[in-house]
Amino acid sequence: MIPKLPSAIGLSILRSVATLGLLLVAPVIAIAQVDRQHTSPCAQCHTEALLQPATNMARALDTVEQSRVLIDHPLLSANNGKYSYRIERKGDQSIYSVTDGTTTVSMPIRWALGASSAIGQTFILEKDGELFESRMSWFRELNGLGPTLGAAGSVPADVHEAAGRLMSHDDKLACFGCHATNAAHGSQLTLDKMIPGVQCSHCHEETEGHLASMLRRRGEPVIPPALSKVSAEQTSNFCGRCHRTWAEIAMQGNPSIANIRFQPYRLTESKCYDPDDARISCVSCHNPHQEVSAQPVDYDPKCHACHGGGKVGAKACPVAKNNCVTCHMPKIELPGGHYKFSDHRIRIVKPNEPYPG
Ligand code: HEC
Ligand code: HEC
Ligand code: HEC
Ligand code: HEC
Numbered sequence: 283m284i285p286k287l288p289s290a291i292g293l294s295i296l297r298s299v300a301t302l303g304l305l306l307v308a309p310v311i312a313i314a315q316v317d318r319q320h321t322s323p324c325a326q327c328h329t330e331a332l333l334q335p336a337t338n339m340a341r342a343l344d345t346v347e348q349s350r351v352l353i354d355h356p357l358l359s360a361n362n363g364k365y366s367y368r369i370e371r372k373g374d375q376s377i378y379s380v381t382d383g384t385t386t387v388s389m390p391i392r393w394a395l396g397a398s399s400a401i402g403q404t405f406i407l408e409k410d411g412e413l414f415e416s417r418m419s420w421f422r423e424l425n426g427l428g429p430t431l432g433a434a435g436s437v438p439a440d441v442h443e444a445a446g447r448l449m450s451h452d453d454k455l456a457c458f459g460c461h462a463t464n465a466a467h468g469s470q471l472t473l474d475k476m477i478p479g480v481q482c483s484h485c486h487e488e489t490e491g492h493l494a495s496m497l498r499r500r501g502e503p504v505i506p507p508a509l510s511k512v513s514a515e516q517t518s519n520f521c522g523r524c525h526r527t528w529a530e531i532a533m534q535g536n537p538s539i540a541n542i543r544f545q546p547y548r549l550t551e552s553k554c555y556d557p558d559d560a561r562i563s564c565v566s567c568h569n570p571h572q573e574v575s576a577q578p579v580d581y582d583p584k585c586h587a588c589h590g591g592g593k594v595g596a597k598a599c600p601v602a603k604n605n606c607v608t609c610h611m612p613k614i615e616l617p618g619g620h621y622k623f624s625d626h627r628i629r630i631v632k633p634n635e636p637y638p639g
């Protein structure tokens with residue numbers, strides 16, 4: 283994915299990161315003074331906090347005021363079946379409406395899910411205190427609206443259903459729970475305390491106590507448990523809390539192309555996978571604090587770590603010496619998803635073979 287940072291905030295993060303990059307060798311005090319406004323309080327001491335705020339994961343939920351998709355497209359419109367849709371910008375708000383020619387339903391958008399810079403955005407609408415998931419979403423590949431994944435197959439009964447799907451309490455917990463931080467406390471929804479996106483404290487424990495104890499510089503320091511000292515399997519399950527675990531997908535049965543987006547499942551199905559070998563863990567290829575690299579060559583050392591003679595049974599390739607992922611992790615279109623996901627089931631791809639679910 284090509285990271286784009288078009289917003290003013292994004293640009294200033296980029297600028298401050300660029301400046302910070304130069305200052306990395308300078309004393310931490312200097313780093314803290316560069317740009318307090320857009321850097322995380324953790325950045326004084328941890329380089330992880332410099333680039334993380336600009337990742338798609340950290341920006342997996344947008345407020346309506348800040349959604350680049352909504353700001354850059356002041357009028358979006360599309361037809362789907364007998365329904366016509368419009369999303370119109372009014373000041374810093376956006377109104378979503380649908381009509382069947384006779385009846386029109388309009389609702390303000392409350393949040394946009396999915397990073398503006400990534401695959402697409404689905405909108406959360408509000409009416410009479412209820413939240414709805416929009417039936418139409420914006421997709422980068424279309425540069426416009428298309429049916430929300432999962433909604434494409436069904437025909438809405440009326441104009442209300444055509445607008446969106448009423449979200450249950452559990453839907454809200456799950457949806458905001460994966461795309462934002464502090465959105466839920468147990469089974470209680472805490473949208474008033476919600477921080478958009480996946481932030482440090484969503485993955486690391488005890489961060490507040492840690493920050494306070496570090497700044498106090500007195501008493502016993504609180505140190506969050508390290509996440510680096512875990513197995514490939516534990517990391518898969520950890521990331522799988524949101525990217526779905528192998529068990530979750532395996533339990534659904536009926537394997538199909540729909541599981542292409544569930545990397546922990548796909549990777550576990552690969553012959554390369556070894557639950558105890560950290561070289562095949564998610565964080566071996568992805569630093570969760572940085573934007574994903576779209577350069578195939580960047581992944582070669584990861585493959586070579588085992589296939590370069592480092593692991594019994596991992597042979598060398600008879601065909602090529604680099605850009606391994608271009609052939610062995612093919613990009614496959616998710617039907618209705620308007621995006622080609624990289625298949626994490628690393629394998630020899632045979633011409634015309636059916637998708638190995
Ligand atoms: C004033 C400096 C300072 C600040 C600010 C700070 N930390 Fe730390 N952090 C430390 C130190 C020192 C350690 C202990 C490092 C060690 O034991 O190797 C640590 C350890 C950690 C660890 C565990 C690292 C490991 O290897 O065990 C995590 C995770 C962490 N901090 C996250 C955060 C987060 C998130 C924030 C912001 C909310 C933050 N820190 C703010 C200084 C700081
Ligand atoms: C709290 C939920 C959550 C956890 C835990 C989580 N992710 Fe994510 N991740 C997301 C969401 C949501 C997105 C979609 C971002 C977007 O809108 O495009 C995402 C996107 C990504 C992307 C794609 C980024 C891009 O450039 O588009 C990568 C890579 C990724 N996650 C890796 C990881 C790894 C590795 C872990 C485990 C260390 C992990 N994630 C844990 C929620 C999570
Ligand atoms: C179990 C965690 C989880 C839940 C629940 C969840 N998401 Fe996501 N979502 C993700 C992850 C991880 C990604 C990134 C990988 C991907 O694209 O599949 C993502 C990606 C997206 C995207 C980017 C486009 C796309 O299809 O990849 C949109 C839009 C989105 N989610 C909307 C929603 C909405 C709306 C809800 C609730 C109705 C929701 N998500 C519920 C984890 C979750
Ligand atoms: C999506 C989950 C996720 C988010 C969000 C996240 N981290 Fe991490 N972090 C991890 C994982 C997983 C590791 C272990 C990486 C490895 O082994 O290479 C890690 C490692 C670290 C470490 C090294 C010590 C350790 O725990 O192993 C520090 C320090 C740290 N993170 C700080 C931060 C800060 C500061 C933020 C917010 C700006 C942040 N992290 C956001 C998942 C996350």
Ligand code: HEC
Nearest residue numbers: 283518521525545546549562563564567575576607623624
């Ligand atoms: C051997 C290397 C490797 C490992 C291990 C790995 N990935 Fe990936 N991942 C990739 C490559 C290559 C891409 C495609 C990057 C690109 O072209 O944008 C990718 C892309 C992604 C994306 C973005 C969606 C897409 O397909 O473009 C997500 C999310 C992701 N990985 C999550 C994970 C998770 C979660 C794990 C652990 C279960 C994991 N990855 C393990 C190599 C790896």
Ligand code: HEC
Nearest residue numbers: 553554559561562584585588595596606607610628629630
């Ligand atoms: C943790 C070590 C490890 C890593 C990292 C790893 N592999 Fe493997 N891989 C193996 C092992 C071991 C086998 C042989 C397993 C078997 O045949 O039972 C294998 C098998 C394969 C196969 C043959 C699969 C088949 O369908 O017969 C291919 C192709 C492959 N790996 C490519 C890659 C690529 C490309 C990467 C990097 C993106 C990679 N591997 C990363 C250990 C690894």
Ligand code: HEC
Nearest residue numbers: 585586589597598599600601602603604605606608609630
């Ligand atoms: C241009 C596409 C291409 C690229 C790039 C590529 N491979 Fe392959 N690879 C293949 C094909 C095709 C086969 C099957 C060859 C056969 O069966 O004769 C293969 C076979 C393999 C095998 C199985 C070997 C065996 O003897 O069973 C492994 C392991 C492997 N590749 C790893 C890698 C690694 C690691 C890289 C990067 C250094 C890589 N490949 C780059 C196409 C590619």
